[in-house]
Amino acid sequence: MIPLIAGNWKMNLMTEEAAAYASELSNRYQKEQEKKCDVLLCPSFISIPTVRDNLSDDLYLGAQNCHSASAGAYTGDISCGMLKDVGCQYVILGHSERRSAYGEGNSSIKDKALAAISAGLNVIICVGETSEERNLGETLARISEQIKGSIPEKLTSWELTIAYEPVWAIGTGLTPTFDEIAEAHSTIRTCLAETVESASEVRILYGGSMNPQNAHDILSVENVNGGLIGGASLKLDDFWSIYACAKDLC
Numbered sequence: 311m312i313p314l315i316a317g318n319w320k321m322n323l324m325t326e327e328a329a330a331y332a333s334e335l336s337n338r339y340q341k342e343q344e345k346k347c348d349v350l351l352c353p354s355f356i357s358i359p360t361v362r363d364n365l366s367d368d369l370y371l372g373a374q375n376c377h378s379a380s381a382g383a384y385t386g387d388i389s390c391g392m393l394k395d396v397g398c399q400y401v402i403l404g405h406s407e408r409r410s411a412y413g414e415g416n417s418s419i420k421d422k423a424l425a426a427i428s429a430g431l432n433v434i435i436c437v438g439e440t441s442e443e444r445n446l447g448e449t450l451a452r453i454s455e456q457i458k459g460s461i462p463e464k465l466t467s468w469e470l471t472i473a474y475e476p477v478w479a480i481g482t483g484l485t486p487t488f489d490e491i492a493e494a495h496s497t498i499r500t501c502l503a504e505t506v507e508s509a510s511e512v513r514i515l516y517g518g519s520m521n522p523q524n525a526h527d528i529l530s531v532e533n534v535n536g537g538l539i540g541g542a543s544l545k546l547d548d549f550w551s552i553y554a555c556a557k558d559l560c
């Protein structure tokens with residue numbers, strides 16, 4: 311399976327910085343002899359056109375959220391058709407920051423996923439437990455419930471990517487043990503088999519304090535098919551080092 315290294319810039323980088331980053335990433339990627347690893351950037355909505363204009367065609371572009379309706383009176387929102395129109399191929403859905411700060415639940419994430427797929431976007435659905443849930447021994451139950459509740463039925467492997475992002479690991483410098491990551495990813499794979507065609511081919515990314523120092527070991531864990539990187543994606547050299555780890559493991 312070709313791994314995916316995805317940068318979730320969240321609410322960071324001004325358009326000028328975004329343009330310079332996308333253009334330098336494209337320069338580096340163009341020089342790669344073999345393209346063994348897919349690379350995706352998910353800038354803020356406002357930087358998407360700038361990144362698109364500076365990104366080479368073999369790199370992927372995505373958004374961090376979308377609305378489930380195709381159009382209408384939804385002040386401040388963006389439809390999947392608009393994302394597709396502006397050049398996105400991916401959209402991240404159900405990130406824990408949206409689940410917690412905006413009250414997004416499984417059923418609204420599922421509605422957004424259906425809308426995104428019918429607009430021709432690939433979806434990256436995020437799941438992950440809080441530290442309380444982990445301490446209560448509820449990690450696997452929590453991520454199973456999120457997978458079952460937020461993924462539409464009968465998807466194919468190319469439409470769907472999952473990101474396992476333990477909430478307590480995001481932006482904290484903390485990460486689960488490799489065994490814990492393996493257990494979570496294997497549980498996700500098993501749950502996917504109930505709803506997705508060719509579940510063994512769905513990419514399951516790890517996200518949460520991935521950095522150039524730990525990327526090689528995390529990306530070596532079974533069923534880890536890439537990374538969704540926040541903080542370390544803001545510096546191109548760090549993001550590129552993580553990409554290099556993924557590529558070397560292919």
Ligand code: 13P
Nearest residue numbers: 318480481518519540541
């Ligand atoms: P960090 O890499 O900053 O921990 O963020 C991970 C994340 O939330 C990616 O979506």
